[in-house]
Amino acid sequence: MRQAGRYLPEYRALKQVHGFLKMVRTPELATEVTLQPLRRYPLDAAILFSDILVIPEAMGQPYSFRDKGGIAMEFRLDSPEAIRRLTPEAVPERLGYVGDAIRLICREVGDEKMVLGFAGSPWTLATYMVEGGSSADFKHLKHLFFTDRENFEALMERITAAVIRLLLLQIEAGVDAVQIFDSWGSACPGAHYKRMSLCWIEKIIAALPPQFPVIVFAKNMSHHADALVATGARALSIDASVNLPELRRLVPETVALQGNLESVLLELPPPVVQAETHAFLSSMRGARGHIMNLGHGITPQARPESVEALLNTVVGFH
Secondary structure (H helix, E strand, O other): OOOOOOOOHHHHHHHHHHOHHHHHHOHHHHHHHHHHHHHHOOOOEEEOOOOOOHHHHHOOOOEEEOOOOOEEEOOOOOOHHHHHOOOHHHHHHHOHHHHHHHHHHHHHHOOOOEEEEEEEOHHHHHHHHHHOEOOOOOHHHHHHHHHOHHHHHHHHHHHHHHHHHHHHHHHHHOOOEEEEEOOOHHHOOHHHHHHHHHHHHHHHHHHOOOOOOEEEEOOOOHHHHHHHHOOOOOEEEOOOOOOHHHHHHHOOOOOEEEEEEOHHHHHOOHHHHHHHHHHHHHHOOOOOOEEEEEOOOOOOOOOHHHHHHHHHHHHHOO
């Protein structure tokens, strides 16, 4: 999960000067934000500082942040003509700054740390693009799926092509693994999850170099574990609602599991974090293919000293 964020005072200071979007689009600033957590904590990997919405922006649909929170797209995809105007072929040129940032990050960390890239899943990106921003019900995108399958698939083909181009750009620039965030997969009716989302993720993974490490995060969708494994993912990132030791016994050992400590714990005093982390690691003792992580992103209210307690507990666990 993303390591940088509003919980770090040095991040808040940088954002106050430059703003989020400028930091994403400026390789030197994105590198600085990526490296901030590594200067504080014994982390194994640097996670590229970016945003999943760089893809719609690169295709011609800019985004911003609403004053009271949430995402706002500059316009909503509300017609076949708007879908046809999207330009996935422009992604490598328009997102060249992403590759530049990765090369700078790789130069800084050398061989000591892994570097991870990421992208949103086509379905998750489409929820913002068709709804016009953050949404509570995703009804416009669902209407498109159920009433105009041809244009739904035309949209998903364009987004899928864009995601492939971005991930290939990241791989060429030097990342060691990538993660695909299907953050809104749970909005799909279960019977249609594969057609709405998973088939597009599968297409993306098939287009990447064979056996390249791809992690898939599908929040609240672990009951579709078999279908998620079938996408070709090398690892599944699991949210905190799941009993990870039980899931480990159900998922093939050839697929790693990442997660899934409760993020809110990092808002609590270090002794609580230490105890809960130790108990969680003990529950996973002996399990093969486990990547220790949170069940979701670090909250803005996380305490730096509690993050330190988490990581020191992991490093010192026997």
